[in-house]
Amino acid sequence: MKGFFEKGKLLRFLGWAAFAALCVLISQKKYYALVLCLIGIYTIALTGLDILFGYSGQISFGHAGFYAIGAYASAILTKTYGWRPFEAMLVSALMAVAVAVVIAIPACRLRKHFLAVLTTTFTQIVVLLATNMSITGAATGISTIPRMRIFGFVLDSRQKSLAFIAVLAILGLIVKRKIVHSRIGRALLAIKGNTAAAQGLGINVRFYKTLAFAICAFYGAIAGSLYAHLVRFISPESFEGTQSTLFITTLLLGGLQSDYGALIGATVILPMKEALQRFADYQGIAFALLSILALFFFPRGLYGLIGQFAGFAQRRLTKRSASAPAERNGASGGSGEGA
């Protein structure tokens, strides 16, 4: 059995290596590298959303708001105040966390549709303020945002940006894994399962809900900041309500409450959107239908689906290897009886 486990580990390692090799191969073309960068950025954003929506069960249509705060704060700090992009990214993420803590004050008390309404309204206010304030460049937005720079090393090509974003995305996934398998993750799941019972167990519901919001905002803002330094132009239109819906749909299709759902969702949906450009008119209908179908038939997303197939295959395999000795036993037992 241990050998099989190790084989699984090897398989997984090979899978990742193949994925990485494919990425490197594809990214030779700048356009594909750009799409891969966006996949990385979405992975980071969705990872955060998964902690809030998937694990703590708080529905949020406000993720584009945090994404926007990260992008704007980072752009303003670097362009207007001449900060270094990497520090600006971290500070903008902390700013988003501060906003999230404030939003969490009413949000912790609200449930279900009220929470959906509150988070939607939050995004709308962020977009409206960005459209009307002069510091955010108003409706024109901010252009020629400096490129990301780390330790004096400028990421001046798509491939370099991709390497950086990929590292952050992997780091994000690892940290999330650590979080959800820790005390925090268990507390969040308990709250999602039954808030009153969780409270009875001595879990500080308010604290953990706020924490989930803060983590979600941190991830969202890092993604937003990376986006701003990659695309180098932001305007309020990039962050309107449809962006939040896109985040939720992508996460849902990838797989809620799962280790790699965010990655799978982004990896499947973004290239699909690009490839289906020719059918722009039908794209909207197709995505709406796909997300309804996902809710119905694979609520755990593609990750769950893959898991199901893997489980199915594994059961088949173990059944075969388990049934072979059983047959032998049965045969020997039978012969024993006959003897």
Place this chain on the structure above:
Amino acid sequence: MKKTVVTLLATLLALMLCAAAFAEFTQDPNDPYAVEYEADGEPIIIGNFAVLSGKSAANCVDYDRMLKATMKWINAHGGVNGRPVDFITYDSADSPEGAVKAVTRLIEDDDVKLILSDSQSADILAAMSVTEEAGIPMIGIGTGVSWTKCGGKYTFRSTTSGYTVYPSMIEALKMMGTKNCAFFYVENDLGQSANEWFNGENGALKAAGIEVTSISSYQKAENDFTGSLSAALADNPEAIVIINNGPNELGQFVKQARQQEFGGVIVTIENAANGQIPEVCGDLCTGLIFPSGGLVTTTLEAALTPKVREAEELYYNYFGEMCTGSAVLRSYDQAMVAAQALRTCGNVDDPDAIRDAILAIKGLTLAQGTYDFSAGDGDGLATCDIYMYNGTEKTVFDPDLCRKLLGME
């Protein structure tokens, strides 16, 4: 049961992915706009990004149709020095991100040497970060001033810019003898930069001796102006200046202003030429004044200049109906400027040669006027004419007629 459904769905998804991948490599044979090569020789590929989906798609459909039709016409009339022109269009999905993706793809994958943009200023601004760096010329048809202001060396505009339109609006106000006016603008790139020009530090309205009684702004997609109009009309302005975002919104504005018994002129930007305005407010359009590079008419015979007639005829031949908005003239000029540059550049594979060829365009008369790019600021059109509504009909602006129609004698 469940397993079957799941399997089915997975297959469906896989099929969709395959179809998507496959679609990349196949051309739809029934595409009515597919360029036919009537000119011989290897085609010259131009890149294009357009708003095919998203919120503004409604306002942008005409650009796309006309651009394709004009390209077909160019090919049917000898192409560029005997070579046909083909172009690759990607959807910018009405977002700056989409525009960046589209131009990256056009430059890196398709290796185009000239790009024609859509009409959204935000998209053009975002795309500029890629095209300027790659040194690929881009011809845009957005009227917002923000993107020619930021000093791009490879970005050109083949339509009227805000800076050509606004002085004409002031001119119209002066011709009407207006002493004061109320100012409205939409909270987007266009509206905010116009507000800066009209009412900023060296505001053009004040400089022209016109007092501004009130300035109010509104969000995109606004339909109800009751509150802000009644506040503005309380000061009894002689005229209203409005920088609007779309024809339906402008129609609503005009209707509601007339409803609140405003009797003066309403001066606005060129999208007032859109055929939707009379549909929304009928005879109430009277007294709506707007500058425009060119005006489309309801019949070919009524066309005001030969080039406009040529553009209208072209549209009519391809689509079997008259065009309703002057948007088509922008695309027509865009394609014609591109073709002219390609014709004269000497080497269509050298983006710098194409850029120099655009800069060398001087005295080229097209549907919206005579182009001159030699100033080097990216703008090619320095003049525009002023038009007005007489009932639901559009005519050349005449202050005396306008006063008579509004009963201001």
Place this chain on the structure above:
Amino acid sequence: MNILTLIIGALVLGSIYSIVGMGYCVIYKSSGLMNLSQGQFVMVGAYLGGTFFTILRLPYLLSLALTIVSMFILGIVIQRVVIVNLLKRSSNYSFVIVCTSAISDLLMYGSMFIWGVNVFHFPSVFNMTFVKVLGVQVSPETLLLIGLSFISMIGLYLFLNKTKFGIAMKAEAMDGMAASSVGINVPAVRSIAWGISAAIAGVVGFAIGPVYGVFLTMGAVYTPKGYSSAIFGGYGNIYGALVGGMFFGFLETFVSAFVTASYKDVVTFAVLILMLTFRPNGLFNEPVIE
């Protein structure tokens, strides 16, 4: 400044918001759910009405009746086919919200597919541009819009209080299990609630057509205004939605007349956030259904 003009303008917005808000309440009362596609029902109703009236050239009242019937059926179909089956599969409430948001997209893109991207203009219903009411000019279609909304509100009131279905719905809202045990067909009541909320939204859409024009993004405007109204009054309280809708109608119009037109939505949303923070049960203290 003419206050009467402002009041009429506010009434127009108020009655639209109220009707959309009431749609939210009817659905919430009967099944405890939130339908984020409520605003899109207004848009679909407007397109359907426009098709009947402008393209098929049917008489006004017949077009109205057909719009009501088709919207009623649309509401029931969405509930029966999608919502009921989704609830059977999972009890995750968030999924229902995400699902209605997807339905909202589906309705919008579906309409784009059917009716195209151009703005759909209703011809005017009456043969005059404006009428004078108490000395101010008003377009007759505006009055028709206010009138139709109030008629549908009264209709809704009568339906809920005077008919067997309405009383069944009220009973079901109080206690579904008890209602079921006294022989009320709870699933039917829930379906009809969806049908009704779609139908009244359709009426408003039909009436909005000649006033503001019909376009794809109109639904997205009314969805948030509708739930704001419903929450302001007390989510689930039909009279609350009326008060909330009128409140926001007047707030927007008067804020844009006296304070700022470009920040009026910020004011609306700020009121909503304050309401959610300090009084989530709304003005009329409507208890939250668990």
